[in-house]
Each structure stands twice: as structure tokens, then as C-alpha cells.
Amino acid sequence: MxxxxxxxxxxxxxxxxxxxxxxxxxxxxxxxxxxxxxxxxxxxxxxRFQECCNRNSTLNFTALKAQLDNRLFGQHLAKDVVLKAVLGFSNNPSPKKPLMLSLHGWAGTGKNFLSQILAEQVHPAGLRSKFVHLFLATLHFPHHDQVKLYKEQLQNWIRGNVSACPSSVFIFDEMDKMHPGVIDAIKPFLDYYEEVDGVSYRKAIFIFLSNAGGDLINKAALDFWASGKRREDIQLKDLEPLLSVGVFNNKNSGLWHSSIIDRNLIDYFVPFLPLEQRHVKMCVRAEMAARGYAVDEKIVQEVADEMTYFPKEERIFSDKGCKTVQAKLDIHEDVVMGDTKARG
CATH class of the missing domain: 1.10.287 (Helix Hairpins)
Structure with missing residues (x-):
């Protein structure tokens, strides 16, 4: 042209x-x-009039760190791993392969939140960007008997979009509900090839989101708590080997016996720890501020108390993370709004 x-x-x-x-x-x-x-x-x-591809993969590290610090709570390990991974990838003018992150943990711990923040740093429109692509296993790949078709469609979609924008971002949610074999279709694009059929995929970012491995992560967190250790002392080496093996051997992981794991193409298995009540409170305060309400610590405590925790007796970790905070806060809407008006 x-x-x-x-x-x-x-x-x-x-x-x-x-x-x-x-x-x-x-x-x-x-x-x-x-x-x-x-x-x-x-x-x-x-x-100036329409969105263009950001072909410069260098990210604003300070801005990304600030977003994670201010919006993602209780995930010191995930923050540290992702910041280092993204910094190294974006500062490399010629990466050998795309960046591949696999985020694991129970619902409500922040996996979707982190992937959205990262996407916004690459393409400011985030999930609304035509260069950021979100796949939901239950929506886009629902039928077990159409795996072959899904694999062909997925390859064509990725090939076409990376051809248009090398720094495309692909997010695969609900990996634990993905039919085995589907995700192996993207293996050629994740490997150490300079080009595949004339297209380079080395500047693209692929992110998996999965509840698989959450039980392993929660058990490790409980073991740390039971032994009197701080959750902040948990390191990647304590969890990543468990995750990679556990997910590979889990028939409900979407990565069961996957060639992507077998070929070591996932750069990091990122664990999301279960959230404690103090982290739930942070989520409540952030949601109140986002709605323009004055933060009322009495309401914050009430919402946090309404959440369910495990183990049942000790009530250490929230079993839904912050997932239902918005719905819980809705119940207190009248009180919160009245309090905000009273304060002017």
C-alpha cells in the first residue's frame, strides 16, 4: 500500500x-x-483520529508499578514477578519469543484485574482496544466436539491480528474450563521462531487466567500461616514448580499434557495468594472511593464481616477474594450515600 x-x-x-x-x-x-x-x-x-498500533513495546515501568500498587491488593508475589517479567521483555529490542504469563489462583484474587492493567499499559484503550483480544473458554470454545475447528479459527485470528499489530495482547480467561488440546494451537506462535509463515510473534503478549492450581496455592499459604511465617515471605520458588507440574497433570486445567508446558514456553507461572480480611477491606475502600463515596470504616468492617472465610474456625482467607465486594456494598448503598451527603 x-x-x-x-x-x-x-x-x-x-x-x-x-x-x-x-x-x-x-x-x-x-x-x-x-x-x-x-x-x-x-x-x-x-x-490522532483513530487508534493505531503501539509498535514500540517499551512500557512505562513507573506507571505500571503505580497502577499495581494502587489497584491490586495482597499480591506482592504476582506484582513482583509481573513487573520484572514485563520490564525485561519491554526493554529487550529483539526478544527471542513472545511474553507468556500464566496466572493462577482462586476467583476474586486479582488475575483479571492485573491482566487489564497490563493491557492498558500496552494499549491505553485496554480491553476496548482493537489490539487487545479477550477469549472466554465457555463463550468462544464451548463444544468439545469442535476442538479441531476452534484450533483452526484461533490460529487464523492470531495470525491476522499480529500481522496488523506485532504488539497485540491475547488474554485467555477460564483456562481451567478450556477443552484439552485447544490451546496447543497457539504453540507455534509462542516458540523460539524468528518468523512463522512470514510473521514475527516476538513482540506479542499472551496471558492465561486460570483457577487451576488455586488449591495448591491456598495450601501453601495456609502452611506458611500455620508455621508462623508472613505471607510476604512466600517466594516464587515456593510455588512455581508445584503449579507447573500440577497444572500439567490436571485434566481440568486446559493445559493438561500441553505441549506449551512440555516445551517450557510459559515464561512464568504466577501464583495469586488467597486474600486476608485486611485485603478485603482495601478492596471495599477502593470501591467506595471509585463510587465517589466518603470512606466509612464502619461500613468497611461490616462488608468485610459479611464475606466468608476459610478455614471455617480461624477465618483467615476469603474464599471469594474480593469478587463479591461490589454486590455486598450495594446492600449498604443508602447508608453510604447518606453519610457522604452528610459530610458535604
Missing amino acids: KLLQAAVIFVLVPTLAQAFDPLTVSVVAGGAVMAWHLLSSDSWLKC
Whole structure:
């Protein structure tokens, strides 16, 4: 397309110079240059009016860290791993493979939240961006007898979108509900190939979200608590080997006996720890602030108390994380709004 545009301008301007006066030629040439900027896929002018692909994979590390610190609670390990992984990947001008993260933990611990924050740092429109692609296993791959079709469709979709934008982001949610074999379709795009059929996938980011492995993570967290250790002392080496083996051998993980694991193509298995009541309170405060309400610690405590925790007697960890905080807060809506109005 660009070659065609250049050829038109190259042929048109000399021809006009013979037929018209210099002023006319200058005006037409200027118009041709303007047309070039409008038609070029990544021109600054075109990108002022519509979203363009961010081909520069360098991310704002400070901005990403601030977003994770302010919006993701109780996940010191996930923050640390993802920040280091993304920093190394974005600062590498020629990565050998795409970045592949697999996020594991029970519902409500922040997996979706982190993936959205990361997507927003690559493409500011986040999940609304045409360069960020979210797949839900139960919606996009529901039927067990159509695995072959899903694999073909998935390969075509990824190939086409990475061709249009090398820094595309692909998020696969509900991996624990994915039919075995489907996700292996993307294995060629994750491997250490310079190009696959003329397309380079090395600047793309792939993220898996899964509840699989959550029981292993929760048990490890409970063991740390029972031994008197702080959750902040849990390190990646304490959990990653358990996750990779556990997920590979779990028939309900979506990665059961997957060649993606077998070929060591997942860069990091990122564990999300179960949240304690103090983290649930952080979520309540953040939700109240997001709604424009004054933070009332009495309401914060009441919402946190209404959540269910495990083990049943000790009530250490929230069994739904922060997933139902919004719904719980809705019950207190009238009180919170009245309190906010009273404070002016």
C-alpha cells in the first residue's frame, strides 16, 4: 500500500509540473503529501483520529508499578514477578519469543484485574482496544466436539491480528474450563521462531487466567500461616514448580499434557495468594472511593464481616477474594450515600 502511494506521488508531481504553473504544482504536491499521511497506516495524523498500533513495546515501568500498587491488593508475589517479567521483555529490542504469563489462583484474587492493567499499559484503550483480544473458554470454545475447528479459527485470528499489530495482547480467561488440546494451537506462535509463515510473534503478549492450581496455592499459604511465617515471605520458588507440574497433570486445567508446558514456553507461572480480611477491606475502600463515596470504616468492617472465610474456625482467607465486594456494598448503598451527603 505504501509503495503504491509513493508511486502515485512520484508520477503525479512531475506530470503536473509540465502542465501547470509552479504555485499550482506546489499546492497539489502539498495535497499529495497530506494524502500520504492520511493513508499511511501509522501516520501521526491518522493516529490522532483513530487508534493505531503501539509498535514500540517499551512500557512505562513507573506507571505500571503505580497502577499495581494502587489497584491490586495482597499480591506482592504476582506484582513482583509481573513487573520484572514485563520490564525485561519491554526493554529487550529483539526478544527471542513472545511474553507468556500464566496466572493462577482462586476467583476474586486479582488475575483479571492485573491482566487489564497490563493491557492498558500496552494499549491505553485496554480491553476496548482493537489490539487487545479477550477469549472466554465457555463463550468462544464451548463444544468439545469442535476442538479441531476452534484450533483452526484461533490460529487464523492470531495470525491476522499480529500481522496488523506485532504488539497485540491475547488474554485467555477460564483456562481451567478450556477443552484439552485447544490451546496447543497457539504453540507455534509462542516458540523460539524468528518468523512463522512470514510473521514475527516476538513482540506479542499472551496471558492465561486460570483457577487451576488455586488449591495448591491456598495450601501453601495456609502452611506458611500455620508455621508462623508472613505471607510476604512466600517466594516464587515456593510455588512455581508445584503449579507447573500440577497444572500439567490436571485434566481440568486446559493445559493438561500441553505441549506449551512440555516445551517450557510459559515464561512464568504466577501464583495469586488467597486474600486476608485486611485485603478485603482495601478492596471495599477502593470501591467506595471509585463510587465517589466518603470512606466509612464502619461500613468497611461490616462488608468485610459479611464475606466468608476459610478455614471455617480461624477465618483467615476469603474464599471469594474480593469478587463479591461490589454486590455486598450495594446492600449498604443508602447508608453510604447518606453519610457522604452528610459530610458535604
